Structures are given as structure tokens and as C-alpha cells.
Amino acid sequence: MSADQAPPIHGGRATVALALTVVLGTALLLWAAEWLARAGAESVLARAVQEQTGVLERPAVQVHGSPVLLQALRGRYDDVEVDSGTVSSGPVRLRAVEAELSAVYLSFHDLLDGNTDEVFVERSVERALLTHDDLDRYLRFTSRRLAAEPAGEEQLRLTGTVDTSGGVREVSALAEVAPEAGALLVRPTQLDTPAALDGLEELLLRQRFTFPVPLDPLLFEEGDVDVAVQPDGLAIRVSGSGVVLGS
Incomplete structure (x- = not known):
């Protein structure tokens, strides 16, 4: 094979590098979008729970399952866990207050807005201890x-x-x-x-x-x-x- 017919080695490497850059960039964007969707949903839901119960400290909320981004786009979260710890209302004090919420509806618009007036929950199980x-x-x-x-x-x-x-x-x-x-x-x-x-x-x-x-x-x-x-x-x-x- 003559020198004029040698394969474009450097051009092939550049194409591979470009493809890897695109893949890595896309993966990074998807990871960031997933993280933002999860953090945003947990923040809005925690605020809604806090306003519902009137507790001073915002509860810890975890949105389970993945990808959360798809759940956010459809406005329905399959599995949400709420940990309120110890809560009081007047003379009543309850400890180890936890809730498991299934099929939680939060619109994508409210997620982007960072606030919501209503959150619909299909099923809920809440546990607490009155010592x-x-x-x-x-x-x-x-x-x-x-x-x-x-x-x-x-x-x-x-x-x-x-x-x-x-x-x-x-x-x-x-x-x-x-x-x-x-x-x-x-x-x-x-x-x-x-x-x-x-x-x-x-x-x-x-x-x-x-x-x-x-x-x-x-x-x-x-x-x-x-x-x-x-x-x-x-x-x-x-x-x-x-x-x-x-x-």
C-alpha cells in the first residue's frame, strides 16, 4: 500500500474522541437533570408536609425509584418517604413519625415553580410512637x-x-x-x-x-x-x- 493510500488514523481517533465527548456530556447532563428533579421534588414535598402539619422543622423527604426525571415529567412519584422525627401539637408529642406515600401527584409546573397548593396522594401509611x-x-x-x-x-x-x-x-x-x-x-x-x-x-x-x-x-x-x-x-x-x- 502506497503512502497516499494509508488509513486516516488521526481522523478516526478524532471521531472517537468526539463521540466519547458527546456521550459523556449527555450522561453528565442527564445526571444533573436527575439530581435537580429529585432535589426539587423533595424540597417542594417537604414544604407541603410542613405546611400541612404546622411543624417548625421541615421533615426529611426522600423520593425513591429511578429515573426520578421521568417521574417528574409525568407529575407522579411512585414512592416517597417522609421522616418527621419528633413532632408536637399542644400537649401531644409523638416520636418516630414516618410516612410512606405511594403515587404522589405533583405537577411539573409546580416542580419548576418550587411551590404547590395541593399534592394528591393515592395511598399513605404513617407510623408514630406515643411513649x-x-x-x-x-x-x-x-x-x-x-x-x-x-x-x-x-x-x-x-x-x-x-x-x-x-x-x-x-x-x-x-x-x-x-x-x-x-x-x-x-x-x-x-x-x-x-x-x-x-x-x-x-x-x-x-x-x-x-x-x-x-x-x-x-x-x-x-x-x-x-x-x-x-x-x-x-x-x-x-x-x-x-x-x-x-x-
């Missing part, structure tokens, strides 16, 4: 001189003093905990006192040992609520569907 110490704190705030401790898987034991028509009584009671209208309702099933009670005293004591604990700190307190008595407190699980943040 026995925090329940005691709530009882003190509501002027009940009582202390709570677990008494099996489904009941609490409440002990303390209660004012009755016959004077101050030392009382211990077994109480069940059940969800009712966006709250946990604590209701006595058995009263134990050193002395016998007359009918009126027993009625007053049962009323005193019956009280609601609002679930206002939760994101979705109006869903289907399950509660279990654990050694460290009341484990709360709230599930819902078709809910709107910001409505």
Missing part, C-alpha cells in the same frame, strides 16, 4: 394526676389520685385504647380502689379515666387508625387513600 412518658406528660397538661404503663398487649394501667365527692382517692385502672374520630380514646375497663365506691363515685371515676389523645401532629390523622400497646409506648399506624395535602 408512656409523653402520655404522662399529656395527662399532666390536662390536669390528670395519673401515670401510664403497659398492661399486656391491648391495655394500659393508669394509677394516681382523683378528686371525688368522697375526697381524694388513690385509684388504679385497667384501660383500653382505641381509635375514635382522629384521636385515641382511653377508656377504663376495671377500677381498683382501696375502699368500695358508691355508684356516683364510680361514675365520676370512670369519666375521669376516660379521655381522648388527639392525633393532630400526624399528617393523616383521619385515616384508618390501628394502635398497639408496647413496652415503650403506644404504636400508632394510620393508613389512608385518596388524600390531599394542602386542601
